[in-house]
Amino acid sequence: MADSMFEAEMAVLDRPGPGMDWADWLVARSRAVRRAMLSHRDGGRLREHMHDPSGQWPGLELLLQMMEEAGFTVEDAMSAIFAVGHHILGSVIAQQEDQVPPGAGNAGIDARRFPRVARAVALRAEGRDHDREFEYGLAMLVAGCRAMLDRR
Template sequence: MSSPSSPAPARPARGRPARLDRARTLQTALDLLDQSGLDALTMRRLADAMDVQAGALYRYFATKQDLLTAMAERMMEGVTEAAATDGGDWSERLTALARAERDALLAHRDGARVFAGTHATGASVLGFADAFVGVLREAGFADDAAARALYTVVNYTVGHTLEEQAALQPGEGSAEGAGALRNAVTAGTYPHLSATLPTLASTDFTGLFEFGLDLLIEGLRTRHAPPTGK
């Protein structure tokens, strides 16, 4: 207990939030990400946006990688719940989970770049992984097949979204990329690419994602689904 002569501890003004806390720091970082992209997100710029010294951020995040890992975890909040279904077989439930993950990454500029390689182990990311593996184990898949399927589908989803978001970057949009591809193919001798150019140059990223996801699901069904048809 403080002595009578001890100064009272500093308190935020009534009705005003504390200037620095973990939740507000993460939200500010996500706001900056959406505004300017991952390359412009620095610890100094984040500190400036929060009106604190850069060193104050290290109370919560020792490195920028720690910050990115926490941002990845925050982006995955609610994804498992969003993918919940009232029925359907294992393939429909896995499809819903993969779609929900893609939506979560697309919700933030460079979301897939933030997520890739962070190895987040918070409740949101692990809850998503547990739900995914649980769907397969409950359907009768072997444990090793369920784990490998998790990595395969998540890596596909993140990789696809990386390419999708790169194509949608301001100044380097998908229209410009598609135009460059058309010009390069038509200027050369690429008969097979020419025949498929309308699809190759398409900006229907959802259609492309769904096609690849369907291939993965059908592959799992063919190679690993139990013969009982669970």
């Protein structure tokens, strides 16, 4: 069931437009994959349990080709793609399983001893911004990939 639900969204990727930066293309594709998973109830968990990856090979081939053309080795491109993919999957699962009610408190944290932890927990209890968290992590991963590529 999961295989068929995501086959169309996950297997076909368009080539980047003329002059489009590899990073902008990867970010756009990452957002599209995330939207596809979020469009299904428990889409993250369903995607996690896909059994037949062969339907994704055309998309993966294109991703590897685009990254290689940008200057990555196939090994580095694969590592980058898996890191971004894990980020997408983890963020979708976290969002779809978020059960912390707003205003859940500070979980008994001694705010005098751990003021930063208490503030961070309070911010999280006020409600998570899953879109912001996803974008922040994606930006960090892409910046890291770009830095690694620039070092070559």
